[in-house]
Amino acid sequence: MSDKSVEDTLTGKPVPFRGGGFLPRPKKIVAPIVFIGLIAFWEWGCRTGFISPLILPAPSEAFEAFMNLVNTGLLWQHLAASLQRLLIGWFSGTMLGIIVGTLIGLFSIARSGLQPLVSAIFPIPKIALLPLFIIWFGIGEGSKVATILFGTFFPTVIATYGGIDNVDRGLIRMGQSFGLTRMSIIRKVILPGALPAILSGTRISAAIAIILLVAAEMIAAEYGIGAYILIAGSLMATDQLITGVAILSCLGLIFAWIIGRAEKYFLKWRA
Amino acid sequence: MDLNLRNITHRYDEVEVLRDINLDIKQGQIVCIIGPSGCGKSTLLRMIGGLERPASGEVLQLGDPPADCLNPLTYIFQDFALLPWRTVEGNISLVLENHPLDAAAREEIIADVLARTKLSDFRKAYPRQLSGGMKQRVAIARALSVRPAVLLMDEPLSALDSQTRELLMDDLVDLWEKENYTAAYVTHNLAEAVRLGHKIVVLSRRPGEIRDIVEIAMPLSDRTSENLELEAIQKRLWNLMRDEARAADMELVDER
Ligand SMILES: Nc1ncnc2c1ncn2[C@@H]1O[C@H](COP(=O)(O)OP(=O)(O)OP(=O)(O)O)[C@@H](O)[C@H]1O
Numbered sequence: 320m321s322d323k324s325v326e327d328t329l330t331g332k333p334v335p336f337r338g339g340g341f342l343p344r345p346k347k348i349v350a351p352i353v354f355i356g357l358i359a360f361w362e363w364g365c366r367t368g369f370i371s372p373l374i375l376p377a378p379s380e381a382f383e384a385f386m387n388l389v390n391t392g393l394l395w396q397h398l399a400a401s402l403q404r405l406l407i408g409w410f411s412g413t414m415l416g417i418i419v420g421t422l423i424g425l426f427s428i429a430r431s432g433l434q435p436l437v438s439a440i441f442p443i444p445k446i447a448l449l450p451l452f453i454i455w456f457g458i459g460e461g462s463k464v465a466t467i468l469f470g471t472f473f474p475t476v477i478a479t480y481g482g483i484d485n486v487d488r489g490l491i492r493m494g495q496s497f498g499l500t501r502m503s504i505i506r507k508v509i510l511p512g513a514l515p516a517i518l519s520g521t522r523i524s525a526a527i528a529i530i531l532l533v534a535a536e537m538i539a540a541e542y543g544i545g546a547y548i549l550i551a552g553s554l555m556a557t558d559q560l561i562t563g564v565a566i567l568s569c570l571g572l573i574f575a576w577i578i579g580r581a582e583k584y585f586l587k588w589r590a
Numbered sequence: 591m592d593l594n595l596r597n598i599t600h601r602y603d604e605v606e607v608l609r610d611i612n613l614d615i616k617q618g619q620i621v622c623i624i625g626p627s628g629c630g631k632s633t634l635l636r637m638i639g640g641l642e643r644p645a646s647g648e649v650l651q652l653g654d655p656p657a658d659c660l661n662p663l664t665y666i667f668q669d670f671a672l673l674p675w676r677t678v679e680g681n682i683s684l685v686l687e688n689h690p691l692d693a694a695a696r697e698e699i700i701a702d703v704l705a706r707t708k709l710s711d712f713r714k715a716y717p718r719q720l721s722g723g724m725k726q727r728v729a730i731a732r733a734l735s736v737r738p739a740v741l742l743m744d745e746p747l748s749a750l751d752s753q754t755r756e757l758l759m760d761d762l763v764d765l766w767e768k769e770n771y772t773a774a775y776v777t778h779n780l781a782e783a784v785r786l787g788h789k790i791v792v793l794s795r796r797p798g799e800i801r802d803i804v805e806i807a808m809p810l811s812d813r814t815s816e817n818l819e820l821e822a823i824q825k826r827l828w829n830l831m832r833d834e835a836r837a838a839d840m841e842l843v844d845e846r
């Protein structure tokens with residue numbers, strides 16, 4: 320069925336479209352093209368002398384340094400040392416952060432006592448505290464792990480209690496109205512409700528952990544990506560420096576990917 | 591089990607919200623509470639269910655709830671209050687998990703309430719996949735699963751479109767025909783009140799006092815639309831409320 324009177328007037332023009340846009344979507348091929356393009360330009364610049372080797376080594380040189388690492392087997396030693404520090408520090412920092420954040424989110428006393436403390440300590444650059452960490456935790460693994468732990472603890476605390484504060488009060492009241500125990504409400508209503516915020520907190524803390532890795536390995540570390548970068552830096556071996564930085568950046572990408580998977584799995588109830 | 595509200599008065603800081611409310615909710619009766627915005631209806635309902643304490647006065651439970659009752663005073667909320675991270679069955683099982691039921695008994699209850707609310711096909715769906723009317727049916731199923739003695743409903747249909755509202759209203763009537771539940775039903779909608787209420791309590795604007803209590807003897811099953819008697823009652827209620835509503839409206843505008 321159609322409206323005859325409208326169909327007969329053929330002189331109209333279409334209404335101009337002015338919607339759409341403002342919805343950036345990731346396009347799969349664009350990112351690799353940008354990456355490859357950039358590196359190709361960089362390589363070309365070095366070969367033609369457009370970029371002086373003193374300023375920046377060519378990607379091929381950095382790759383050579385990388386292959387050298389692989390062939391001598393040093394790569395695995397560095398990676399293992401770093402990953403161990405990263406995972407232990409990040410995991411314990413995150414766990415402690417979630418626990419303390421939950422306490423702040425739930426209890427008035429914890430909130431009044433700890434929240435100002437967290438706000439006061441969070442902005443202190445943990446690198447500045449390195450000497451203290453060495454005195455407290457020794458020159459070995461302890462101080463390195465502690466640096467990463469402290470760094471990841473505070474953002475996790477803030478993300479956790481922020482998430483708990485934002486849980487819909489109506490859901491909590493629903494739980495109470497059905498006579499759920501306090502523990503059930505915390506476990507089944509509050510923590511799942513805070514999970515999106517906690518997970519996005521782990522994204523930030525994973526990045527911070529990698530940033531702090533280099534700082535932590537400033538403390539008398541023989542092996543570790545951070546140590547490798549520091550030694551390369553002090554020898555002005557810029558090709559090795561670039562290699563180390565690229566490895567860190569890859570670590571960051573892998574962590575982000577894993578957290579993304581975890582989000583997909585745990586938050587599948589979201590649209 | 592009956593409920594008896596005695597001299598309930600409440601204030602938030604300086605604002606008096608409810609004044610001297612006396613009310614009986616008898617077993618098997620649906621009591622509708624109507625009144626202008628902000629007169630304290632939701633507050634009153636929270637007090638009936640024990641979610642808030644009145645400044646003075648008390649809510650008394652007369653007699654014991656039936657033995658198989660898991661949560662005597664059970665709410666159905668305006669915004670459904672479903673956990674978005676649990677499926678339909680998960681949301682229902684949530685309120686059973688604290689009770690000493692084995693898995694089979696729990697499963698039996700869930701299957702039963704889902705069948706009664708015609709939701710059996712949507713067991714595994716998440717709330718975001720459901721329409722508003724279905725979400726509210728899940729909330730009703732959840733409330734039924736704990737075999738309540740009294741249902742407390744705060745504008746349960748207000749978030750729905752008018753067609754869905756009609757359908758759910760019919761569901762509530764059918765359910766009452768079958769089970770004779772007791773309910774306190776807060777609403778803005780006079781048509782809902784005369785359709786569902788055995789007793790309609792009209793509150794004045796804030797501080798809410800009982801202006802009038804209208805009892806309707808007509809059985810729920812006879813209350814079809816375009817019933818002259820009901821229309822007359824609805825008109826009478828509107829006359830009672832109109833001035834209060836207008837005054838309440840002006841008040842809110844002044845305050846801001
Ligand atoms: N927790 C609270 N603290 C302070 N004031 C409150 C609180 N809850 C409600 N009030 C106030 O008490 C009055 C009654 O609120 P209530 O929600 O009970 O009204 P209502 O009749 O349900 O209104 P509506 O029809 O809009 O749902 C309102 O003026 C509201 O602002």
Ligand SMILES: [Mg+2]
Pocket residue numbers: 631632633744
């Ligand atoms: Mg209300």
